[in-house]
Amino acid sequence: MRGDYPFVVPVTIICGAGGQVLSEVVEQWIRDNERVANSRKNMFI
Secondary structure, rough: OOOOOOOOOOOOOOOOOOOOOHHHHHHHHHHHHHOOOOOOOOOOO
């Protein structure tokens, strides 16, 4: 999958073993940065 530009790529962030705080921080960072967006959940690669 590619974004509108060839240098835009999706990433999957996996947090475990007490990573809930990290997950919440990343979620807030995504909301605060308009150049970052969550990827669609129903994609096939």
